[in-house]
Amino acid sequence: MKKHNFSAGPCILPEEVLKKASEAIINFNDDNLSLIEISHRSKPFVAVMEKARSLALELLGLENKGYKALFLQGGASMEFLMVAYNLLNKKAAYLNTGTWSDKAIKEAKAFGEMIEVASSKDKGYNYIPKGYTIPTDADYFHCTSNNTVAGTQIKDFPETNVPLICDMSSDIFSRQLDFEKFDLIYAGAQKNMGPAGATLVIIKEDILGKVERHIPSMLNYQIHIDKDSMFNTPSVFAVYVSMLTLQWLKDLGGIKFIEEVNNKKAALLYAEIDRNPLFKGIVAKEDRSIMNATFVLTDESLKETFDTMWAEAGINGLNGHRSVGGYRASMYNALPLYSIQALVDVMQELERTQK
Numbered sequence: 001m002k003k004h005n006f007s008a009g010p011c012i013l014p015e016e017v018l019k020k021a022s023e024a025i026i027n028f029n030d031d032n033l034s035l036i037e038i039s040h041r042s043k044p045f046v047a048v049m050e051k052a053r054s055l056a057l058e059l060l061g062l063e064n065k066g067y068k069a070l071f072l073q074g075g076a077s078m079e080f081l082m083v084a085y086n087l088l089n090k091k092a093a094y095l096n097t098g099t100w101s102d103k104a105i106k107e108a109k110a111f112g113e114m115i116e117v118a119s120s121k122d123k124g125y126n127y128i129p130k131g132y133t134i135p136t137d138a139d140y141f142h143c144t145s146n147n148t149v150a151g152t153q154i155k156d157f158p159e160t161n162v163p164l165i166c167d168m169s170s171d172i173f174s175r176q177l178d179f180e181k182f183d184l185i186y187a188g189a190q191k192n193m194g195p196a197g198a199t200l201v202i203i204k205e206d207i208l209g210k211v212e213r214h215i216p217s218m219l220n221y222q223i224h225i226d227k228d229s230m231f232n233t234p235s236v237f238a239v240y241v242s243m244l245t246l247q248w249l250k251d252l253g254g255i256k257f258i259e260e261v262n263n264k265k266a267a268l269l270y271a272e273i274d275r276n277p278l279f280k281g282i283v284a285k286e287d288r289s290i291m292n293a294t295f296v297l298t299d300e301s302l303k304e305t306f307d308t309m310w311a312e313a314g315i316n317g318l319n320g321h322r323s324v325g326g327y328r329a330s331m332y333n334a335l336p337l338y339s340i341q342a343l344v345d346v347m348q349e350l351e352r353t354q355k
């Protein structure tokens with residue numbers, strides 16, 4: 001039986017996607033060739049790239065609105081750098097809500113003045129700062145929608161007159177948002193879309209062309225747009241699997257549908273964390289992530305017992321990030337509700353053994 005995969009990233013993908021992807025490795029498009037041994041400029045692959053790009057825009061409701069979708073390489077970490085390279089002229093504003101925002105800030109600092117509008121670093125990133133001010137003369141404002149490590153998530157995005165840029169690596173396609181508010185969205189594929197190796201970048205084209213520096217071709221968004229995301233060989237397999245996942249999501253009913261499922265999953269787990277005296281959550285309740293739930297045991301001496309119990313129940317990937325400890329249950333789109341139930345059952349079983 002397949003394990004209940006709570007891994008934080010790379011993470012669970014839909015089973016039917018994995019099946020189709022493995023078939024394409026042997027025989028893609030019934031051509032008796034593998035997807036990964038044909039030219040990326042061949043018709044069948046160009047069609048895959050175009051489909052992946054258009055599905056991404058369609059699912060976000062951003063078609064025909066001046067946005068372009070790109071599948072680039074280098075992970076979300078490369079976007080920390082590319083965003084600043086392409087958009088930071090004089091100063092940029094960043095919200096620091098976690099390890100990943102912190103890294104984005106470090107990269108961007110090299111390109112101009114950095115305004116950290118607010119930070120929750122002092123409290124181990126266990127909440128989302130609110131009520132901060134974004135300078136109206138900043139080149140852009142950058143935030144991280146979901147803090148994958150500590151388990152917090154921005155519920156309300158700020159109103160601002162400057163371009164809004166968001167790292168949505170760990171919650172893209174998981175909930176409905178007014179995506180038109182954003183001028184640039186990026187996400188590493190390996191959390192809600194596909195295997196590692198591709199990064200989705202959604203960009204409103206009119207924010208480009210405003211910096212004076214020379215931008216190397218591989219880091220230049222405009223070049224990637226002009227070349228239809230084929231400036232060089234794209235990560236063909238990661239793009240293909242991402243396309244399959246986006247198609248899977250569309251067939252299910254899109255973000256509206258999956259958001260309801262995700263809310264149910266998160267509600268089930270958080271209710272148990274709050275009810276069961278052996279567990280407690282570690283972040284502010286109103287900022288809890290629907291993708292990554294973090295929690296600890298109230299009695300550390302139960303760790304070995306609990307760890308054995310969940311492993312025996314076929315659960316994988318529940319250990320917290322090394323910087324936080326405790327437990328982290330990542331509940332990405334492809335994780336079924338019954339996997340959450342399996343975890344809740346183990347938590348209740350642990351409680352029974354203590355009575």
Ligand SMILES: *Cc1c(COP(=O)(O)O)cnc(C)c1O
Binds near residue numbers: 009076077146147169
């Ligand atoms: C995982 C993650 C990253 C890093 O992604 P890479 O593709 O490994 O560079 C960045 N931001 C967030 C929010 C993440 O969850």
